[in-house]
Amino acid sequence: MENFVTLTYNGSEIKLPVVIGTEGEKAIDISNLREKSGFITLDTGYANTGSCMSAITYMDGEKGILRYRGIPVEQLAEQATFKETAYLLINGTLPNREQLTNFSVMLNDNSLVHEDLKTFYQNFPRASHPMGILSSMVNALKSFYPTLGTREEEITLTMTRLLAKVRTMAAMSYKISRGHKVVYPRPDLTYCENFLNMMFHTPVKPYELNRAAVNALRVFWILHADHEQNCSTSAVRVVGSARVNLYAAISSGIAALWGPLHGGANQAVIEMLTAIQEDGGNCKKAIARARDKNDPFRLMGFGHRVYKTYDPRAIIMKKMCDELLASLKINDPLLDIATELKEFALKDQYFIDHNLYPNIDFYSGIVLRAIGIPTKMFTVMFAIGRLPGWIAQWKESMDDPKWKICRPRQIYTGEKEYNFVPIHARE
């Protein structure tokens, strides 16, 4: 293949370099396009725009491939711990025993949060959405942990603090929302076990760790750990590009993830399945609504910007969902509705023509329900899982020698210049 493409316009020619990734993905480097031609590119929703070069995650939407640092997500979901996956994403390689021990010690040492944070939680109105609270609280962490030490130490410590404290803060917010005593992290428990214990242990009913639930949480978090340049990760990169602190960048990622078209879909799926159940389980009606262009309704948990054949995460999640429900002896009627809905959708011409398949969120809510996580906290669970990815992507962008502040352009479609008219002359 030639290493440039030629753009011809008005009898002029410009050669634009071609960039090829390690998996053969092709891009046209247009960084000098405006300077050379006066043109910019227009790509609403950035569906054809590569915003960066990245060595973290590889996705192939046609073949249903997802790999973190080269390792298939299926293998990580089968064999890795969430901590190993986080280390892999952030540092680029799997940790050896010593590195993993050091990482665990750092996470444990940083897992407590400042007691004054509790006051913040107590003052949010009861009906506040946990994602709004989490986004605000992560931003507030900067005030509790102001800059200290060298830049390198500060970055390492901030990344560790986030990984360790966000999990504690999520469980803490749940306890406070119920009016219960906060449960602190324990050094003898793993990352996933600790979270479940902080959520469900009470002084009158000690939490008994359930292996199947711990494993389900591990897989859930690994599957959510990174997904290259999705909306929230792009938010982290864009906000981070202004060289704001990492807490603020992650806080903006959490805000983006909250949206129902993104991470908020896991909550929206359960709400949709519940509404179908309350409507007598009429799946065909939901499919008809999703097809109707005059109806804003979308089948939540279906479709993806990149995956056009299947979402590999959804396959793992469905298998894990079946195993978990069987192990916990739970018969969730919402899973029956989801299965029926999927069967109708996959045979429906609209869904076939639009390449719409179940995505990870179609099943993840049922898994979280089975573990006992309240629906309003589903997207918070996604955020804890996505943290290593956000941090890795932010770190990569900070270390990029070609770093630039993210500042897209636009095509202006407003009024041409006209003169100001004083108020007395406007009637």
Ligand code: CMC
């Ligand atoms: N139900 C009905 N129609 C849909 C759906 C859906 N779930 N998703 C896409 N379409 C249609 C859409 O109406 C459009 O039709 P047409 O071309 O005839 O106007 C076409 O498919 C393309 O849709 P789009 O919105 O341009 O596609 P996109 O790539 O911009 O959006 C998406 C991807 C995930 C936002 C979208 O599929 C969607 O809204 N899905 C439901 C929400 C959801 O499940 N989100 C979770 C995504 S996975 C978790 C994550 O990583 O965030």
